[in-house]
Amino acid sequence: MSEVQAIILVGGEGTxxxxxxxxxxxxxxxxAGVPFLARSMERLxxxxxxxxxxxxxxxxxxxxxxxxxxxRLDMRITYAIEETPLGTAGALKNVEExxxxxxxxxxxxxxxxxxxxxxxxxxxKKGGVGSLHLIxxxxxxxxxxxxHDADGAISAFIEKPPPGTAPGNDINAGTYLLEREVLDAIxxxxxxxIERETFPQLIAAGKKLYAHVTNDYWIDLGRPENYxxxxxxxxxxxxxxxxxxxxxxxxxxxxxxxRGIVAPVHxxxxxxxxxxxxxxxxxxxGRACHVEAGAVIRESVLWDDxxxxxxxxxxxxxxxxxxxxxxxxxxxxxxxxxxxxxIADGVEVAPGSRLSEHKK
Ligand code: GTP
Numbered sequence: 351m352s353e354v355q356a357i358i359l360v361g362g363e364g365t366x367x368x369x370x371x372x373x374x375x376x377x378x379x380x381x382a383g384v385p386f387l388a389r390s391m392e393r394l395x396x397x398x399x400x401x402x403x404x405x406x407x408x409x410x411x412x413x414x415x416x417x418x419x420x421x422r423l424d425m426r427i428t429y430a431i432e433e434t435p436l437g438t439a440g441a442l443k444n445v446e447e448x449x450x451x452x453x454x455x456x457x458x459x460x461x462x463x464x465x466x467x468x469x470x471x472x473x474x475k476k477g478g479v480g481s482l483h484l485i486x487x488x489x490x491x492x493x494x495x496x497x498h499d500a501d502g503a504i505s506a507f508i509e510k511p512p513p514g515t516a517p518g519n520d521i522n523a524g525t526y527l528l529e530r531e532v533l534d535a536i537x538x539x540x541x542x543x544i545e546r547e548t549f550p551q552l553i554a555a556g557k558k559l560y561a562h563v564t565n566d567y568w569i570d571l572g573r574p575e576n577y578x579x580x581x582x583x584x585x586x587x588x589x590x591x592x593x594x595x596x597x598x599x600x601x602x603x604x605x606x607x608x609r610g611i612v613a614p615v616h617x618x619x620x621x622x623x624x625x626x627x628x629x630x631x632x633x634x635x636g637r638a639c640h641v642e643a644g645a646v647i648r649e650s651v652l653w654d655d656x657x658x659x660x661x662x663x664x665x666x667x668x669x670x671x672x673x674x675x676x677x678x679x680x681x682x683x684x685x686x687x688x689x690x691x692x693i694a695d696g697v698e699v700a701p702g703s704r705l706s707e708h709k710k
Pocket of ligand 1: 359360362363364365366367376405407432434435437438441456457458459572
C-alpha cells in the first residue's frame, strides 16, 4: 500500500452550530483553545499521514490562512474550494487528480480517539474497496445505521431508522479508508452523498465494504450540546487530548488566587479572573478573557477576548470571541452567543437562546 493520503471534508456550513459558524467555519471552532481541525491534523501526523487534501467551501479563507501549505506542521496540504457544495462524495470526486492510492476520508466535525494505524491494518487484512469506521450507540435513530455480518461485510445502509426499527446499533462514524477505484463510482459535476448514494451503489454492484467497529471515544461536534460535552470529556481526560485534568493552560500562570476556581478548568494566555469570581467546573476560557468581581461561570466554553462583568453569571453556554456580558447579567443554560455580541447590564438571557449580530 502506498502512503495513505487523507481527505478532510470541511465544506459544510455548520448550520446547527449557528451563530458560532457565522464568524468561524466549523473546522476552525476551537477545542480547548486550538482550532478543531488543527487537533485533527495532529492526530494524522502522529499516525504518519502527512499528505492532506482539504475539501472546503464555506469560509475557506479562515482555513487556508491558518494552515497555509502545511509546511509549518511538516505536512503537505492541498486545498479544493467548492463554489457550490458538492456533497460528501462529490467533494471527493472533485479532488480526484490529487489522489494517488488508498485514502482516508474524515468528516471534519468528528472528535474521536480512533487508532488510524489499526484501521489501516484492518483494511489491508480485509482487502475490500473500503473500510468504514463504525461505533455502537444505544439509539441509532439519529444516525446512519450500517448493517454488516460477523465477518464485517456490509450489506445495507439505513439513514436515520425510526426508533426501534434498526436491525443493529452500529452507526457510520464518519471515517473511511477507501481504495482509489471508489472515485470511479462517483459521478462528476453534481452534488453526491457518499452515505446515501455511493456506498449503497458500491454494495449493489457487488463491491466489498467492511465495518471496522471500535469502542473508541467518538462525538459529533456539530451540535452545541455535543460541543460542550466534548469539552467536558476533554477536561476529564476521557478524550485524551493535550489537556490534563485539573486547572490547566497558559493562563494559569497569571492567576492571582485559585480559591474561586473549581477544577477542571482550562485557561488560555492573557486571561484574568478576579479572586472573588467563581469559575468552574468544566469551564474553558480562551485568550485574553476577563472575568470580573463576583462573576460566576459554570459548564461553559468562552472563546477569546470575552468579558464577563461584575456579578454576571454564565451557565452551560458557549460564548464566541469578543462577547461582552454586562454587570449582573445572566446567561441561561444552553445559550449560544455569537461573535462580538453585547449583553447589556442586568439582562437575563433565557435558557437556550441564540444571540447574534449577524444580519442575513
Ligand atoms: P450542519 O449544517 O449543521 O448539518 O453541518 P454541516 O454543513 O457541516 O453538515 P454535516 O455535519 O452533515 O457534514 C459532515 C461533514 O462533511 C462536515 O465536516 C462538513 O464540513 C462536510 N461537508 C458537508 N457537506 C459538504 C460539501 O458539500 N462539501 C464538502 N467539501 N464538505 C461537506
